Amino acid sequence: MDLSFSPEDLAFRDEVRAVIRDEYPTELHGKIDEGEELSKDDFLKWHKVLAAKGWIAPAWPKQYGGTGWNSVQRYIWSEETARADAIRLMPFGLSMVGPVIYTFGTEEQKARFLPGILSGDVWWCQGYSEPGAGSDLANLRTKAERFTGEDGKEYYRVNGQKTWTTMAQHADWGFFLVRTDPASKPQEGISFLLIDMNSPGVTVRPIITLGGEHEVNEVWLEDVIVPVDQRIYDENKGWTCAKFLLAHERTGIAGVAASKRGVERIRAVAKSEQDGGQPLIANPFFKRKIAELEIDLAALEFTELRTLAGEASGKGPGPESSLLKIKGTEIQQRLTELALEAAGHYGAPYFRSFGEGDNESAIGPDYSRRVAPTYFNMRKTSIYGGSNEIQRNIIAKMVLGL
Amino acid sequence: MDFNLTDEQTMLKDTVQRYLADTYSFDARMKSVHSGAGWSPSVWKAFAEELGILGAPFAEAHGGLGGGAIENMIVMEEIGRAMVLEPYLSTVVIGGGALKAVGGAIAEAVIPEIIAGNAIIAFAYAEPQGRYHLHDLTTTARADGEGWVLNGHKSVVTSAPYATHLLVTARTSGAQRDAGGISLFLIPSGLAGITRRDYMTVDGGAASEVYFENVALGADHLLGRAGEGLPIIEQVVDEATAAVCAEACGLLRVLQATTLDYAKQRKQFGKPIGDFQVIQHRIVDMFLEVEQAVSITLMATLKLDTAERATAVSMAKAKVGKAAKFVGQNAVQIHGGIGISNELAVGHYFKRATLVEGLFGSVDHHFARYETLAID
Numbered sequence: 001m002d003l004s005f006s007p008e009d010l011a012f013r014d015e016v017r018a019v020i021r022d023e024y025p026t027e028l029h030g031k032i033d034e035g036e037e038l039s040k041d042d043f044l045k046w047h048k049v050l051a052a053k054g055w056i057a058p059a060w061p062k063q064y065g066g067t068g069w070n071s072v073q074r075y076i077w078s079e080e081t082a083r084a085d086a087i088r089l090m091p092f093g094l095s096m097v098g099p100v101i102y103t104f105g106t107e108e109q110k111a112r113f114l115p116g117i118l119s120g121d122v123w124w125c126q127g128y129s130e131p132g133a134g135s136d137l138a139n140l141r142t143k144a145e146r147f148t149g150e151d152g153k154e155y156y157r158v159n160g161q162k163t164w165t166t167m168a169q170h171a172d173w174g175f176f177l178v179r180t181d182p183a184s185k186p187q188e189g190i191s192f193l194l195i196d197m198n199s200p201g202v203t204v205r206p207i208i209t210l211g212g213e214h215e216v217n218e219v220w221l222e223d224v225i226v227p228v229d230q231r232i233y234d235e236n237k238g239w240t241c242a243k244f245l246l247a248h249e250r251t252g253i254a255g256v257a258a259s260k261r262g263v264e265r266i267r268a269v270a271k272s273e274q275d276g277g278q279p280l281i282a283n284p285f286f287k288r289k290i291a292e293l294e295i296d297l298a299a300l301e302f303t304e305l306r307t308l309a310g311e312a313s314g315k316g317p318g319p320e321s322s323l324l325k326i327k328g329t330e331i332q333q334r335l336t337e338l339a340l341e342a343a344g345h346y347g348a349p350y351f352r353s354f355g356e357g358d359n360e361s362a363i364g365p366d367y368s369r370r371v372a373p374t375y376f377n378m379r380k381t382s383i384y385g386g387s388n389e390i391q392r393n394i395i396a397k398m399v400l401g402l
Numbered sequence: 403m404d405f406n407l408t409d410e411q412t413m414l415k416d417t418v419q420r421y422l423a424d425t426y427s428f429d430a431r432m433k434s435v436h437s438g439a440g441w442s443p444s445v446w447k448a449f450a451e452e453l454g455i456l457g458a459p460f461a462e463a464h465g466g467l468g469g470g471a472i473e474n475m476i477v478m479e480e481i482g483r484a485m486v487l488e489p490y491l492s493t494v495v496i497g498g499g500a501l502k503a504v505g506g507a508i509a510e511a512v513i514p515e516i517i518a519g520n521a522i523i524a525f526a527y528a529e530p531q532g533r534y535h536l537h538d539l540t541t542t543a544r545a546d547g548e549g550w551v552l553n554g555h556k557s558v559v560t561s562a563p564y565a566t567h568l569l570v571t572a573r574t575s576g577a578q579r580d581a582g583g584i585s586l587f588l589i590p591s592g593l594a595g596i597t598r599r600d601y602m603t604v605d606g607g608a609a610s611e612v613y614f615e616n617v618a619l620g621a622d623h624l625l626g627r628a629g630e631g632l633p634i635i636e637q638v639v640d641e642a643t644a645a646v647c648a649e650a651c652g653l654l655r656v657l658q659a660t661t662l663d664y665a666k667q668r669k670q671f672g673k674p675i676g677d678f679q680v681i682q683h684r685i686v687d688m689f690l691e692v693e694q695a696v697s698i699t700l701m702a703t704l705k706l707d708t709a710e711r712a713t714a715v716s717m718a719k720a721k722v723g724k725a726a727k728f729v730g731q732n733a734v735q736i737h738g739g740i741g742i743s744n745e746l747a748v749g750h751y752f753k754r755a756t757l758v759e760g761l762f763g764s765v766d767h768h769f770a771r772y773e774t775l776a777i778d
Contacts, residue, residue, distance in 0.1 A: 001411075001472055002404045003704045009403065072403045267777075281777065291773050295698070295717045302697035309405035323690055395689060396682035400662055 016080045032085040035370035040170045047120035064102045065118045071308045082257035092124040093117035097175045104233040127162040127176035138186035144178040154228035168204045168217040192238035194230040211373030254328030262335040269342045319398035322391035329381035336375040343368035422484035428747045440608025450519025457517035464513045475648040475703045482652025489561040495645045497523030499638045504626040524565035526556035534763040543572040552617040562610035563600040586631040587623045605754040640715040643762040647699040647722040653755045654692045657733040691725040713775045716768040723765035730755040
């Protein structure tokens, strides 16, 4: 056991730092630090830079376009990008459907879909939740009926409603869980379909969340025709893909490196904010909360490192990743609580960006502008990806055998 | 960066775990407790001769296994798992750690005796007024010719009733709370002028109040330089604190696993209580605390030889202390009535975990120390 970086690791870290310094788009500087809402274009600018370098998918196997980095190098990558306040790329293609396709897809499907994910030319969204299927995801009702078309080929006709679909308004394609066998047990009649969001019958309607953002949507599917070759893995075996994807999603969800950067930011704010003639950070109650957060974050970081070491020795992400999801999201939420608390009065003004060229001067300090919306928005983290209560059910059943 | 144990370390872990599982049953432990001795000399001898673990963190030149902090972590986690009474912590980790830190003739002489199981060291550092502050000392060692004269009172010196040596912190100059002027002595426990009031501790161990009255010490009892002992004491206590965190990990793993087994067997309302979600989630939360305690203990252990030592150790002890309380209390709660009886092992694990929570500093103490080191 050893915590130190090898000379090769240090050289790699220097290389990563140089790439971020020289190639991170200048127009994106400051956007994360100030908590600005990000546009699709913002994400794409950084995505394209990394895609051109071949650095877009560090977690993928090299044969499918991964970087071939080892787990230490991937750790360095996430640390350094977080430290530099670089945008975190959208997970739907790179972290979610991509691994499902290269793990369960046919050679033809891999050739068809993976390049667009890597290049950023195709944006994905996730069609899982439904109005009646949230935590009880296997209760989903969206149905896909199989038929033979006039051209003699096989198709599904898809009808139903999905909800909480993040970024569906920008997505070119979506991956959907649909019911292909209504007669079998809930988890056994589900299939994993890739659907072109421009297909006739797909309607996307915005849902505005507590911070005023348009991130999530309702997606209506009305007689949407989907060729059978857009189904990943076997018919009625979609739950296998769904579980695999959720376990993958949960490890990334811990967000350790970003939270470490978030703590630094709050410390800086608490040094400048005044409280009774002293910096806020000297307030023993606030200081204790920062200390607790930092200590919990260190415990989470080393839990993640232990998990990564386990994965490196051949264990894939398993139900233990639920632990990372629970603790990671709790910490992310506590960070936003502290940021709002630190802002004091200036958590209250409702700030709206009027876009480029907005000359109106800001109210309060820059860092306070989005602390309340961010706090409101981040309540989502303990709900999405399987709520933290569902994660506890998973650990109870899969790890503890209850 | 590497998180895997070496083959030798894996073997050490397996060997200790198997040996304790075979020989150190709960009943055998309770015999030592009920004897009033609070330990078993024959077990200690077996640790030295059959198991050979007393040399785990010492150089091969001294007859040790050539290990260090990680080996101590491995052994201490197993000691926690089996709730071992015998003084590996005070003798090997603390006494041995101090000797390794100062080196010289006394280290050459005593380390082989530790490995052989002949030297048993108790750490006399706490004082009634000092709480967890290592430098708050009223015990004095006054220079007298070549040697020293020791006077004072040390509190709750674990293993003192049967120790061959006492590792004593004392002020050789300066005021009660000065950082300078503190010295460390390793002395035979039977010197004239040493008196003890022996008692059992609530977890079944043995300890003493130790009184020094004009105890004459030779120059060779001083470890390191006179008046410059505090950095060594802090280092040794940080190493001991990390080791105690590892012991806690072993205790908590057992508390969590025992509670899980019980919840699967105990029936109420016609089904195992583990079928109830309210119990399931409580046990999951115990599991989460244990895993994080293990993680942060690993962090602290791996940082013992770095500039971040003190910060990392306080982070770990604060986190592990909280986990010890949460897991211990919930283990008793989920066991229900039987959890508060003295019959089951679970209650004894809870008692030991409770003492570990306060050992070398409470949660509050380590939060405050972390804040001073890392935030102020």
